[in-house]
Amino acid sequence: MSKSLLVISRQAPWSGPGAREALDIVLAGGAFDLPIGLLFLDDGVFQLAPHQDAKAVQQKDLGANLQALGLFGIDEVFACHHSLAERGLTTPASAQPLDSAAISQLIDRYDQVITL
Amino acid sequence: MNTLTVGTRTLELDKDGYLVDLNAWSEEVASALAAAEPLALTADHWEILTLLRQFYSEFQLSPATRPLIKYTALKLGPEKGNSLHLNKLFNGTPAKLAAKLAGLPRPTNCL
Amino acid sequence: MSTLHVVSHSPFTDSRLDSCLRICGVNDAILLCGDGAYGLHNAALQTKGVKVFVLAEDMQARNLPLPDWADSVDYPGFVQLSLDYDKVNSWL
Numbered sequence: 061m062s063k064s065l066l067v068i069s070r071q072a073p074w075s076g077p078g079a080r081e082a083l084d085i086v087l088a089g090g091a092f093d094l095p096i097g098l099l100f101l102d103d104g105v106f107q108l109a110p111h112q113d114a115k116a117v118q119q120k121d122l123g124a125n126l127q128a129l130g131l132f133g134i135d136e137v138f139a140c141h142h143s144l145a146e147r148g149l150t151t152p153a154s155a156q157p158l159d160s161a162a163i164s165q166l167i168d169r170y171d172q173v174i175t176l
Numbered sequence: 177m178n179t180l181t182v183g184t185r186t187l188e189l190d191k192d193g194y195l196v197d198l199n200a201w202s203e204e205v206a207s208a209l210a211a212a213e214p215l216a217l218t219a220d221h222w223e224i225l226t227l228l229r230q231f232y233s234e235f236q237l238s239p240a241t242r243p244l245i246k247y248t249a250l251k252l253g254p255e256k257g258n259s260l261h262l263n264k265l266f267n268g269t270p271a272k273l274a275a276k277l278a279g280l281p282r283p284t285n286c287l
Numbered sequence: 288m289s290t291l292h293v294v295s296h297s298p299f300t301d302s303r304l305d306s307c308l309r310i311c312g313v314n315d316a317i318l319l320c321g322d323g324a325y326g327l328h329n330a331a332l333q334t335k336g337v338k339v340f341v342l343a344e345d346m347q348a349r350n351l352p353l354p355d356w357a358d359s360v361d362y363p364g365f366v367q368l369s370l371d372y373d374k375v376n377s378w379l
Contacts, residue, residue: 068376070306084284091240102306121236128235131243131250142309164312168288173376 064095066170072103073122074114079107082176083125090132097136097170098129099163100155105143108152126154138166182208194275194282198232201279209277213267220256221265221277227251228278238283241271289314291372295321298329303378311337318360318368320345327351340368 067086071078082104089096100108107122114121129137139155140163151157158166167173178189182205188196195201195209206225210217217225231239231247239247241259249257256262262270271283294317298304304326307317316338319326324345326332332339339357346359353359360368369375 070303087237087240088284091242093242101310102302124234124236128237128239128243131235131239131246133242133246140306140310143306160309163310164315167290167310167376168312170374172374173290175376175378 062094063171064097064169065089066097066099066167066173068099068101068104068173068175069107070100070102070104070175072106073112074117074119075103078176079104079122080120082174083122085174085176086129086134087125087132090129090134093133096134097138097166098134099158099166100139100143101163101175102140102143103147105139105147105149108139108155109149110152129154138163180205180208180212190282192276192282195279198279198281201229205279206277209279213273213277215267215273215277217277220261223252223256224248224262224265224270224274225278228274228280232278232280238275238280239271240283244271244274288312288374289316289372291315291368291375292317293375293377294319294323294326296378297322297325299325304329305331307378308332308335308337311335313337316340316368316372318342318365319357320365324349324351327354327357332356340364 067082069079069082073079086096086098107126112123137155138158139152141157141159144151144157178191178193180187180189187200187205190196207217227248245257245259245262248262266273275283290312292307292311292315294304294307296303308331318340320342324341327341333354333356340360341357342365343359343361346353
């Protein structure tokens with residue numbers, strides 16, 4: 061059994077390579093059938109905001125990429141409820157909201173954690 | 177620089193033979209790319225190439241093998257969405273070869 | 288299960304330490320290094336009740352006093368901590 065990995069993505073989508081790198085780790089792991097979870101935290105939850113326009117800043121469409129998570133076998137997708145509320149975002153359909161205590165338990169469940 | 181000549185057009189390819197400009201793709205281009213492999217495209221191949229173009233327009237990325245199989249099963253049913261069928265069609269490397277023929281970038285999450 | 292959280296950004300310009308404290312479990316610990324050592328000035332750290340370590344050289348370089356609620360470690364101590372805890376979460 062492979063070690064399970066939780067990737068915590070906490071960078072806003074267009075501020076640098078962080079958001080993209082976190083997603084690449086998740087997709088690569090998923091392609092190899094590794095048990096992987098993804099948690100959006102802090103500004104990372106901005107990746108989940110609807111109707112963003114990547115082309116306006118000449119970037120690839122991260123939002124479209126995120127829709128492929130299920131096909132890559134990534135079913136454990138979470139978002140920090142506190143981070144969402146703090147930023148006035150409603151709960152996205154593609155991620156399950158977790159409060160701080162639940163996030164603590166989530167981290168416990170995985171063998172390894174990467175925060176980007 | 178790698179190039180591919182299709183009729184009167186000369187198209188740019190990257191170092192692995194993938195089309196640089198996604199929009200330069202046409203069925204004629206796919207046939208020329210296949211001929212270079214060499215691979216004769218049948219209706220079964222075209223069906224997958226069309227599906228891959230659809231995958232890319234939906235998710236803006238080229239699928240690795242597993243998501244390709246899953247997506248094919250979802251859209252065309254399990255008798256087509258399985259590794260045996262796709263491996264047979266695309267010489268054992270469906271994600272890489274089919275993406276190339278469909279004019280998509282090389283799948284990044286695929287060794 | 289226990290996690291060692293490694294924080295290397297100042298809490299006064301960045302939300303890493305805040306978020307880390309928020310989601311920290313009772314068995315977890317936080318290791319402050321680099322500008323993260325300025326976290327020793329952050330009152331919230333001691334009220335949370337989580338174990339706090341600071342990398343000695345980063346504390347010395349910044350002339351930060353070691354409060355009684357924190358412990359300092361050198362690099363071998365850092366390595367030992369990473370073995371003592373089930374996993375390490377570096378807040379990159």
